[in-house]
Structure formats: C-alpha cells, structure tokens
Amino acid sequence: MKVLYVGPAVSGRSTSLASVQRMVRERPRDDRADGGGESIADVDLNVLSMHRWLSRPPGRVIPAHEDDIARLLGADAVLFVVDSQRERLDVSLELLDMLRADCAARGRSLDDIPLVFQLNKRDLEPAQLASEEEIAAVLSTPTCRYVSSIATRDLGTREAVAAAVAAARVIR
Ligand SMILES: Nc1nc2c(ncn2[C@@H]2O[C@H](COP(=O)(O)OP(=O)(O)OP(=O)(O)O)[C@@H](O)[C@H]2O)c(=O)[nH]1
Numbered sequence: 001m002k003v004l005y006v007g008p009a010v011s012g013r014s015t016s017l018a019s020v021q022r023m024v025r026e027r028p029r030d031d032r033a034d035g036g037g038e039s040i041a042d043v044d045l046n047v048l049s050m051h052r053w054l055s056r057p058p059g060r061v062i063p064a065h066e067d068d069i070a071r072l073l074g075a076d077a078v079l080f081v082v083d084s085q086r087e088r089l090d091v092s093l094e095l096l097d098m099l100r101a102d103c104a105a106r107g108r109s110l111d112d113i114p115l116v117f118q119l120n121k122r123d124l125e126p127a128q129l130a131s132e133e134e135i136a137a138v139l140s141t142p143t144c145r146y147v148s149s150i151a152t153r154d155l156g157t158r159e160a161v162a163a164a165v166a167a168a169r170v171i172r
C-alpha cells in the first residue's frame with residue numbers, strides 16, 4: 001500500500017513522516033491507532049516534493065513534473081497536510097486546485113484517489129488558527145476525510161495514515 005504526503009511548503013509533511021516512522025519503530029503494531037487493520041509498518045510512505053507544482057512555467061511540460069503526477073496517480077491514498085494557520089489556507093487551496101487541474105488534463109480525476117486532509121498545527125494560537133469547519137468548507141473532495149494533528153508532538157500523525165489506509169480500502 002502506497003501513501004503519499006502532499007501539501008504546501010512548511011505545512012509539516014517531513015515532521016509528520018518522521019513522527020510516524022518513529023512511532024512505528026517503537027511500536028510496529030498499535031491496534032488503537034491503526035484501527036486494528038493492516039499494520040502501518042507495512043505502508044510505503046513517501047513525501048511528494050511540491051516545488052515543481054508551484055514554480056512551473058505556465059503551459060510548459062516538464063518531464064520531472066510528469067513523474068510527480070505519475071506518482072500522485074499511482075498512490076493508493078494521498079495525505080494532504082494542511083497548515084491550519086488561517087493566512088496559509090489560500091496556499092493549500094491553490095495547491096489542491098493545481099493537483100485537480102493536472103489530473104484532469106490527463107483525463108483522470110483527483111476524486112478517484114482516496115484523500116485525507118491532515119489538519120496540522122492545531123496547537124497554534126487561537127487567533128491564528130482556522131477552525132476545522134472553516135478548513136473543511138474550503139478544502140474538500142467528494143469522499144475526503146479529515147484528521148487533526150500536532151505533528152511536533154506526535155499527535156494525530158499515525159491516525160492520519162490509518163485513515164488514509166482505511167480510505168484506500170473503501171474506495172478501491
Ligand atoms: N506549531 C507547530 N509547528 C509544526 C507542526 N508540524 C510541523 N511544524 C513546524 O513547521 C515547520 C515545517 O515543518 P516541516 O515538517 O519541515 O514541513 P514540510 O511540509 O516538510 O516543509 P518543506 O519540506 O520545508 O516544504 C517546522 O518548523 C516544524 O517544526 C505542528 O503541528 N505545530
């Protein structure tokens with residue numbers, strides 16, 4: 001099972017991956033966090049670099065970007081890490097729209113890929129934080145799920161991967 005982290009810069013993808021890998025090392029099976037299903041230790045977890053999405057010259061085809069899209073379309077599930085800072089919401093939406101457009105341009109739909117939004121940085125000051133409802137109103141797909149996290153404290157990261165695995169099982 002392949003699960004791919006996507007998300008805008010500094011949303012917390014590397015921190016989330018490291019958090020899950022550390023927890024899996026310490027506790028390969030955790031039926032509470034993994035929903036009693038397949039062990040998260042068996043999931044092939046990777047981070048998709050997004051800078052080619054955000055810095056592409058309009059209308060130009062870049063082979064490396066095609067590779068990125070192929071990896072996206074080849075994933076069993078996608079974990080979209082959202083920076084919960086209200087002023088960073090626009091960047092997440094811009095990226096989601098780009099992912100959608102690039103899939104559509106190749107005759108595919110992003111909606112066919114099981115997708116979980118990991119609402120990260122829930123420890124931010126309330127004044128800076130977008131509510132979960134606010135984020136869900138802006139960022140959604142027809143079958144997406146939401147998991148809140150504080151990756152720097154290992155909270156919600158393993159559950160987000162488990163949700164992605166569960167979504168892949170239901171939709172595929
Ligand atoms: N407050 C807070 N900070 C976080 C959280 N998760 C990650 N960060 C911080 O956000 C910054 C970016 O985290 P990364 O994991 O490097 O994010 P990334 O998406 O891999 O970013 P790039 O690969 O650099 O684009 C770091 O300073 C992290 O410590 C969180 O849950 N809460």
Ligand SMILES: [Mg+2]
Nearest residue numbers: 013014015047
């Ligand atoms: Mg990173």
